Amino acid sequence: MKVIKNLANWFEDRTGLVAAMQIPATHPVPKNKGWSWYYVLGSATLVSFLIQVFTGTLLSLSYIPSSSQAYQTLQFITHDAFFGRILRGMHFFGASAMILLMGLHMIRTFLMASYKYPREVSWMSGVFLLFLTIGMGFTGQLLRWDQNAIWSVVVGVEQAARVPLIGKSLAHFMLGGDVLGGATLSRFYSMHVFFLPGIIYGLIGLHLFLVVRNGISDRPRRGNPVDPATYREEYHSLLKKEGEPFWPNAAWKDVVFGSIVVLSIVALAIAFGPPEIGLPPDPTLIHAQPRPDWYLLWYYAVLSLLPHASETFVIVLGPVIFAVLIFILPLISNRGERHPARRPWAVATVLATVALIASFTVAGYYANWSPDFNPKPIPASVIASQDPKIIGGAHLFFAKACINCHQISGNGGKRGPDLSLVAERLNHDELVIRIVNGGYNMPPFGPTLKPQDLSDIVSFLESRKRNTPNQE
Amino acid sequence: MAKQKWKKHELSFGITKAHFLAIFFRVRDHGDRLGFDYELDRFCDGGIGSTHINNRMDEGGFMMKRRSFLYKGVGGLAGLAGLAALIPGLGFFFAPFVEKKREEWEPVGKVDDFKTGTTTEVTFEDPSPLPWAGVVAKTAAWLRRDPDGNFVAFSVNCTHLGCPVDWEADAELFMCPCHGGVYTKDGEVAGGPPPRALTRYQVRTSGENVEIRTAELPLA
Numbered sequence A: 001m002k003v004i005k006n007l008a009n010w011f012e013d014r015t016g017l018v019a020a021m022q023i024p025a026t027h028p029v030p031k032n033k034g035w036s037w038y039y040v041l042g043s044a045t046l047v048s049f050l051i052q053v054f055t056g057t058l059l060s061l062s063y064i065p066s067s068s069q070a071y072q073t074l075q076f077i078t079h080d081a082f083f084g085r086i087l088r089g090m091h092f093f094g095a096s097a098m099i100l101l102m103g104l105h106m107i108r109t110f111l112m113a114s115y116k117y118p119r120e121v122s123w124m125s126g127v128f129l130l131f132l133t134i135g136m137g138f139t140g141q142l143l144r145w146d147q148n149a150i151w152s153v154v155v156g157v158e159q160a161a162r163v164p165l166i167g168k169s170l171a172h173f174m175l176g177g178d179v180l181g182g183a184t185l186s187r188f189y190s191m192h193v194f195f196l197p198g199i200i201y202g203l204i205g206l207h208l209f210l211v212v213r214n215g216i217s218d219r220p221r222r223g224n225p226v227d228p229a230t231y232r233e234e235y236h237s238l239l240k241k242e243g244e245p246f247w248p249n250a251a252w253k254d255v256v257f258g259s260i261v262v263l264s265i266v267a268l269a270i271a272f273g274p275p276e277i278g279l280p281p282d283p284t285l286i287h288a289q290p291r292p293d294w295y296l297l298w299y300y301a302v303l304s305l306l307p308h309a310s311e312t313f314v315i316v317l318g319p320v321i322f323a324v325l326i327f328i329l330p331l332i333s334n335r336g337e338r339h340p341a342r343r344p345w346a347v348a349t350v351l352a353t354v355a356l357i358a359s360f361t362v363a364g365y366y367a368n369w370s371p372d373f374n375p376k377p378i379p380a381s382v383i384a385s386q387d388p389k390i391i392g393g394a395h396l397f398f399a400k401a402c403i404n405c406h407q408i409s410g411n412g413g414k415r416g417p418d419l420s421l422v423a424e425r426l427n428h429d430e431l432v433i434r435i436v437n438g439g440y441n442m443p444p445f446g447p448t449l450k451p452q453d454l455s456d457i458v459s460f461l462e463s464r465k466r467n468t469p470n471q472e
Numbered sequence B: 001m002a003k004q005k006w007k008k009h010e011l012s013f014g015i016t017k018a019h020f021l022a023i024f025f026r027v028r029d030h031g032d033r034l035g036f037d038y039e040l041d042r043f044c045d046g047g048i049g050s051t052h053i054n055n056r057m058d059e060g061g062f063m064m065k066r067r068s069f070l071y072k073g074v075g076g077l078a079g080l081a082g083l084a085a086l087i088p089g090l091g092f093f094f095a096p097f098v099e100k101k102r103e104e105w106e107p108v109g110k111v112d113d114f115k116t117g118t119t120t121e122v123t124f125e126d127p128s129p130l131p132w133a134g135v136v137a138k139t140a141a142w143l144r145r146d147p148d149g150n151f152v153a154f155s156v157n158c159t160h161l162g163c164p165v166d167w168e169a170d171a172e173l174f175m176c177p178c179h180g181g182v183y184t185k186d187g188e189v190a191g192g193p194p195p196r197a198l199t200r201y202q203v204r205t206s207g208e209n210v211e212i213r214t215a216e217l218p219l220a
Helices: A002-015 A017-025 A036-059 A070-079 A084-111 A120-142 A147-161 A167-175 A182-214 A231-242 A246-272 A294-305 A308-332 A344-366 A388-399 A428-437 A451-462 B017-030 B041-045 B055-060 B062-093
Strands: A028-030 A243-245 B105-110 B119-125 B138-145 B151-155 B166-168 B173-175 B182-184 B189-191 B203-206 B209-213
Touching: A002 A017, A017 A182, A017 A246, A028 A231, A028 A246, A036 A084, A036 A182, A036 A246, A070 A084, A084 A120, A084 A246, A084 A294, A084 A344, A120 A147, A120 A182, A120 A294, A120 A308, A147 A167, A147 A182, A167 A182, A231 A243, A243 A246, A294 A308, A294 A344, A388 A451, A428 A451, B105 B119, B105 B138, B105 B203, B119 B209, B138 B209, B151 B203
Parallel strands: none
Antiparallel strands: A028 A243, B105 B209, B119 B138, B138 B151, B166 B173, B173 B182, B182 B189, B203 B209
């Protein structure tokens, strides 16, 4: 023991690291009685990032970022490597935790207006970290390098290509060429493992430095607005009056919550494992339905549901406007009330944003706009008729892919309206017009349907009303 | 301590060897100071010459000129070194912007392999795949043989966001699984969000082979 102690003393004498760390570790923080648990979200985000660094570094021992081998190495990691499944699962749930906690941390900061003077740069660096984290999530999803991943690359590249003037160059830059190929994966790998984390390390350093320099924000108090002229003086008075050292008085809560986060990530990884790896990344396997991971499902839904004419505007300008608005927020509002009760618009903004993202995420999960490419033929019990026209119409409804977009008695796609009871809404002529001319999202079938086929399909649809068996 | 006039020791441009040494040690030892109030007696005793330097040198503006010269010189040198390292790095990073694309005719099958009036998925390889590309070196297209014997080839990428469109033979429609885009058999937009028709590849017959002209990923 004495040898170790002497060694530690020698090391400390030569480096002064412990002494240096004591300054930030014990810097005084407000007690924030009653609010202090809200402050653990930032450190928990950092903990989940460290989990990502830890698991990612270990995964890189086996992962080969080559488009011809990545798929096999992931199979190996997931199914053969010792603890590989859990490690990959931790990396996946760690990413989810990081995004979720970062979102909550940002909401907390926004609702308590902690971004106001003198913490504007803390917020702005946090905004960068948010976008970098989403970038890490997107590039990480692609490293699975399965069928879903390569088509997700294409979707991402197509969106980049819509940027005026530089779009095409940007897309080629992302692909590493003018087609998806051998250079694509290694570029995304470099982004995921070196470029983005490198910037994240720097910004986390800045973020933490500012926490120590400006102190963590005190809890908001009604009727106590931020005035840059007096804030620092008031803050230091508060620290003198009710401050406590960060370590250990306040930090124990961060340790407890951070530990819960780590344990949850490990437990989820053990219980559910990593996301399944799909079919091989073969661009000729075109029966694919690429979907983003859960945190981008809302955006996937937005792209599907917004009016077609506004699409490029939303894809290109939407993220830019959003990024600029949240980035400059502390510059346009760095003083005034901080308590949520005095900032109803801030509360409403958060509620509306959360509700919108949640709704679009649910919509993205079900993705009803995607045609069903594997519908079952309509059974006789649903056709419920001996009329050859109606039976023929039902078969044509299936063969002509109407069922890919329209449900009949629970079978079929949800892209278009459910036609189980369509005869109660539309008469014969209206049905003919819709089928022949199409609609907003529906192709016109007039040019491809023979008159007899059209007549049969209409007969089948006219039989779709409440008195048809199995329609109740 | 002996003090001498500067002009006696100038080599060229008013700078002596001692100045360089003095500057080196000043920068190293006193770089954080703004004044010039120190002396380098060690050089006086070291036989280099009468290099007694003090802040009075500043009187003629010489020290400021020298400092400015060295700031610029050192800054320029560091900038040059940085650029020398940066240019190849940036070039490597942004190579996809300048690399020439290659387009070639790739065979996709024999003429007789394709029935008249049918639309079939065909596959072909990039003109210059990287050795480690693996299966991603391949790509697909929809090829139709018309009754007049001509071939038409469509990209599998939906013009909306690039997802692979599927061919519904009985309905004679291309349908996109991602956001529900629909195209006619000629690739024209029939419904949904796609902003334009499916991209076509050039096709030709060469002897008994059908060949497709490779092209870049169709982008907006």
